[in-house]
Amino acid sequence: MNIANKSVLITGANRGIGRALINEALIRGARRVYGGVRGGLAIADPRVTPVTLDVTSAAQIARAAQEIESLDVLLTEQHLAVNLYGPLNVTRAFLPLLRRSHGAVVNNLSVVALAPVPVIPGYSISKAAALSMTQALRALLAGQSVSVHAVLLGPIDTDMNRGFDIPKAPPELAARGIFDGLERGEEDIFPDPMSQSIAESWRAGAAKALERQFAAFVPRSAAAA
Numbered sequence: 001m002n003i004a005n006k007s008v009l010i011t012g013a014n015r016g017i018g019r020a021l022i023n024e025a026l027i028r029g030a031r032r033v034y035g036g037v038r039g040g041l042a043i044a045d046p047r048v049t050p051v052t053l054d055v056t057s058a059a060q061i062a063r064a065a066q067e068i069e070s071l072d073v074l075l076t077e078q079h080l081a082v083n084l085y086g087p088l089n090v091t092r093a094f095l096p097l098l099r100r101s102h103g104a105v106v107n108n109l110s111v112v113a114l115a116p117v118p119v120i121p122g123y124s125i126s127k128a129a130a131l132s133m134t135q136a137l138r139a140l141l142a143g144q145s146v147s148v149h150a151v152l153l154g155p156i157d158t159d160m161n162r163g164f165d166i167p168k169a170p171p172e173l174a175a176r177g178i179f180d181g182l183e184r185g186e187e188d189i190f191p192d193p194m195s196q197s198i199a200e201s202w203r204a205g206a207a208k209a210l211e212r213q214f215a216a217f218v219p220r221s222a223a224a225a
């Protein structure tokens with residue numbers, strides 16, 4: 001996957017990692033970048049089109065899917081109350097476009113999907129569930145030429161974790177790491193120094209081996225449906 005000349009939809013695009021991903025997609029020569037936002041989006045570049053998109057609103061998802069004519073990459077940002085059904089429903093709505101373009105879904109998850117941080121159980125549970133969803137969709141959509149990627153982020157310096165006094169990577173670095181991983185075709189992307197420290201052991205580990213084993217159960221006919 002090469003981002004140049006592609007059409008990309010990024011949800012949660014007004015700030016944090018989503019905003020950095022918009023800038024990075026433009027730097028990489030995306031043809032059109034749709035910024036999914038709940039309020040406004042102040043970016044002057046003519047290639048950026050704001051789209052009203054609260055990922056928990058079925059009506060807004062349906063409207064956005066009608067407004068956007070072609071799509072190669074769908075990038076979803078997820079928060080506690082919106083982590084699972086929001087990205088699932090947005091992915092469902094854009095699947096016809098992604099099938100047509102042989103495109104990609106990129107879900108911004110977290111290393112807490114792999115092990116819960118006990119002081120934030122709800123967030124950790126939602127990220128683990130979203131990882132499971134991402135892995136299942138990856139196997140189910142493989143036969144339709146739509147790739148599904150998990151981004152296992154470490155701590156990034158955004159509004160979300162402003163109160164935590166821990167080392168954090170800049171969102172611009174995370175955005176570069178996410179598109180680098182996508183362009184290299186990595187199914188699980190570790191875009192920052194903290195997450196990179198566990199990448200190798202994750203890829204060689206038992207959970208990954210089981211994921212591949214279980215993916216082989218998907219009948220060819222179901223995967224192509």
Ligand SMILES: NC(=O)c1ccc[n+]([C@@H]2O[C@H](COP(=O)([O-])OP(=O)(O)OC[C@H]3O[C@@H](n4cnc5c(N)ncnc54)[C@H](OP(=O)(O)O)[C@@H]3O)[C@@H](O)[C@H]2O)c1
Nearest residue numbers: 012015016017038054055077078110153155156158159160
């Ligand atoms: N920062 C980190 O350390 C870190 C680590 C691991 C994973 N992540 C993940 O990375 C993603 C982005 O986080 P961030 O750090 O960039 O957070 P952020 O700076 O707090 O930004 C969150 C973004 O999500 C949007 N959003 C919230 N609820 C939404 C909804 N219902 N529909 C559509 N958009 C919604 C917000 O829009 P509004 O401005 O309208 O609220 C905002 O654009 C999240 O999935 C987060 O879990 C972050």
